[in-house]
Amino acid sequence: MGRWRYVVLTFWYSFLFSTVLIYFTHFHNSPQKTRQQPSFLYSLRSNSLGRLFAEQDYVSLESLQKRFSGLSISRVFRTIAGEESSRAYIEDIVISGKEEDVNKLLANATFMNGDGEVEVKVIEKVNVPVTATVDATTVDYVHDNHTVKPTPPPPVPGYENIKDGETLRLHCDFCAVVASSGHLVNSSAGPEIDRYPCVIRMNSATTVNFEIDVGQKTDIRVIGMVNMKDLKNHTEWQDELFRNESTKASKIIVPWLYNSAIDKETDEYYLIAKEFAEIYPATEVVLLTPDKMKTAEDIFKAEVGISRKEAKTWLTTGWMTMLFAIDVCDAIDVFGLAQDNHCLLHPNDTTPYHYYEPDGKTECSYYKVSEEKLTQGHKFITEKAVFERWANKHTISFLYPHWHASSNKMNKTLETPF
Incomplete structure (x- = not known):
């Protein structure tokens, strides 16, 4: 009886030790997969034909970043032709983070110009790392830790x-x-x-x-x-x-x-x-x-x-x-x-x-x-x-x-x- 008890205990301790060893070597020490959170490309458009987006006329990205520290916020300036050969500007803001946090930001931030509130539209929703950045001259993202380079200028x-x-x-x-x-x-x-x-x-x-x-x-x-x-x-x-x-x-x-x-x-x-x-x-x-x-x-x-x-x-x-x-x-x-x-x-x-x-x-x-x-x-x-x-x-x-x-x-x- 004592011999069988010794064999069972030995087997049990060996199994327990192996399980703990496997956990630490495989799960604890192995690199964790980075969970990618959705990024949203928002466009702030105005139908006005005057000067838009003067520095004092709209909420700064810096202040947004402080208020919503869990989000990654960056900006790309682009332009479109407006009516009657005038120009309307587009301020593209790329926001990375949880969808509910993004919605909370939009609900609490008002983007204004000299003529009133600016229209906000979602242009695109893509899956990118939270640390995604935007090239200053394009809307190309960083995908899977490598930068998508824009086509060289002609x-x-x-x-x-x-x-x-x-x-x-x-x-x-x-x-x-x-x-x-x-x-x-x-x-x-x-x-x-x-x-x-x-x-x-x-x-x-x-x-x-x-x-x-x-x-x-x-x-x-x-x-x-x-x-x-x-x-x-x-x-x-x-x-x-x-x-x-x-x-x-x-x-x-x-x-x-x-x-x-x-x-x-x-x-x-x-x-x-x-x-x-x-x-x-x-x-x-x-x-x-x-x-x-x-x-x-x-x-x-x-x-x-x-x-x-x-x-x-x-x-x-x-x-x-x-x-x-x-x-x-x-x-x-x-x-x-x-x-x-x-x-x-x-x-x-x-x-x-x-x-x-x-x-x-x-x-x-x-x-x-x-x-x-x-x-x-x-x-x-x-x-x-x-x-x-x-x-x-x-x-x-x-x-x-x-x-x-x-x-x-x-x-x-x-x-x-x-």
Whole structure:
């Protein structure tokens, strides 16, 4: 009896020990599977046609994150075309977490703009890890611990990196082209401008101390080659354009304004641009190919009726900027560009030529003198009439001042000084 009791107890203890060992080695020490919680892509849309989503007008994601700490909240800014060629914005908010927590958030958070409550719609519901992130330029998610990379931007023929000759790769769904005009003074357009996926500015137009009216975000600078020398001589401009994380551009486009052939051994503007590319490697310095520059001149002749040389003028930085924007942007909002007849309708207008020189020359007086010179000077008024034509061919809108392009000018001969 004692022997059998010993055998049974031995077997029982062995079984118990094996069970405990299996538990600790298999269940306790093995990695646990991460439970994936649903993520919801919400779209905040507004039917209003004015400025939307200014920083003070809607609840911030930071405050939501503090109030609902169990949720992962991120944001993607996108845009859609609104009615009558105006723009309505979409603020996509990706929320990861339990469905009841997501619903609780929406029930307790009100998203507002200047004209009232914003419509909230669920765009998509997907299963992703709670730690999912969103690429800043897409709505691609992190699936199964690997990032779904967006398709590389397409090449843009006619634009080449000054260092290696590689063709520029860039595509923007929606661009803000910010003119340097005084029409932006006291506009408070800065927060709106900074929310565009791509912001294009011209030359060395500063944003420092003018952020409320013109914003500070800059993705691309188009700098006419003659301005390279001034940029080299002003280190504070270089700080803003190349060093300051809040204002620097990722790409500098340098068009030649009066010829299509560049002597890369002796041209001082080319050598300065190349020097900038070496000093500031994080910024891509891009030149136009000779064919692209010739195309810009051909377009001028086709629109105006005579060649640039016959007109005894240069192409403006604004002209080259608009052509560039048409090449890379699906839709364009131009800030600060008045209609070609603005000064005719407002002969006593005192709007400054540049927003950053409020006490300088006025726009209308300078335009009048420049337009009427038949031996030199930019033809700004003629140029604006051409831009209005382009707005009928492409998705281009004009803001601050806001005006609609007239289709009546499409088949009419432009009134020019030539």
